[in-house]
Amino acid sequence: MIEVQNLTRHYKDLCAVDNISMTIRKGEILGLLGPNGAGKTTTLRMLTGYLSPNSGTIKINDFHLPKDAIKIKSLIGYLPESAPLYHNMLVYDYLEYVARIKGIDDKEKRYDRFLQLSDLCGLSSIMAQPIANLSKGLKQRVGLAHAMMTDPQILILDEPTSGLDPNQIAEIRNIIKTIGKEKTIIFSTHILSEAEATCDRIAIINKGKVVADDTTANLKLSVKQNSFIKLSLKGASKDDATSLLKSIHPNLNVKNVEPVEEDLVSFKITSPDDRDFRSDIYLKIKETNWIIIQLTKKSQALEKIFQELTQEKTGEDV
Known part of the structure; x- marks a missing residue:
């Protein structure tokens, strides 16, 4: 579904992503694991089309970036680490606003989608609350509903559990697992237990390079005295x-x-x-x-x- 070949991105003298290649299969949950500064966020931003690589190619469902950027973006839901929410809006009004921007013009279709997302992301009790009054965990759920609004085939999440308490982490993890039954998911994290509990496959990135890429079970087998x-x-x-x-x-x-x-x-x-x-x-x-x-x-x-x-x-x- 997603093919990345020799992807490279520089910020002036800094090489943030260095010649990365990987294939992500349909229906796979891939964890992009690495320390802060490894290049995870830059990699995800290039996959979404938000950033252009200095070199390399990205192919998604036979479409190529940047040539087919609009078509590719219609396939992707993206949640950055800091969810871009309007804090002065009610949750329902915000989702209504997002739905209209995304082209869901039919009122009944919007309402049906809100019901689906409310159930999936656990938003039913907060629909009438101002976003500013929500905890970080609930804000992440609203951001996830935003990313899921058009029922995208691919979901890209940048540090979706960053700053959450253990209960909130477990809730977001369960949502990701549920969504992952039907969609391809890529999410970045530096929390080892999170990647192990959620992902089908883990790619470890360091200093802009992929230094390991395999299933959790195979990675464990590669280490003695584990x-x-x-x-x-x-x-x-x-x-x-x-x-x-x-x-x-x-x-x-x-x-x-x-x-x-x-x-x-x-x-x-x-x-x-x-x-x-x-x-x-x-x-x-x-x-x-x-x-x-x-x-x-x-x-x-x-x-x-x-x-x-x-x-x-x-x-x-x-």
Whole structure:
């Protein structure tokens, strides 16, 4: 559906996007992941036709930018990081205004579309409220309804959960998943858990270059030692517990970490071959009078990949 070849964009002496190529399939949710300043926003703006590349090509549904810019823009819904809302308008009036600009002239069609978007984005209780009075999470929902107004085939979202609290993030994530059942979605983020929970595929971009592009599962498989065991004990001293754990296997790496409660001791346990030692740990601790509060295996693959590929952080995204 979307084919990008050798895309490059300069801001004077700064190369914000450096020779990027990728293919985004129909119905795919692609997460564009990277630190601030990596070039995510510039890439999305070029895909929408808002910015022109210095070199390279963008092809969407057999249309080419910039030649077919109007046709391509009719296929895309775009939500920038700061949703461009008119804060002095009521939500309903704003959506009415957007619908008319988008060419939905028939009153019944506008009303039907408002009902659909209200249900999808959870706007029914705020339609009569001024946008200025809404929380950032609700403003993002209104912005998403704006982007979805003409039922576009492609949805491009720039940091859609930036600045939201955990509940609001979960709500926007669920909306994206629902929309993604029918549409192609590209969204940028620097939150690893967000990308992992929402995307079919992740492209990591750093210093304007794509440094990784694959499914979450395949990215995890590419990293060794990608998990650790989190153990919390009650009734044990730090030194005694450390000695017992190290006696299980000579290659076991046992690191004491800050416990979640004062009367506990907690450890992060890894092994060179990424072997799961939970059964061995359980049986060994069973011989003592200590109580296991937590014994879980956690993945750190994406964090490790991200750190290895984007070690040098920059300032604001460009």
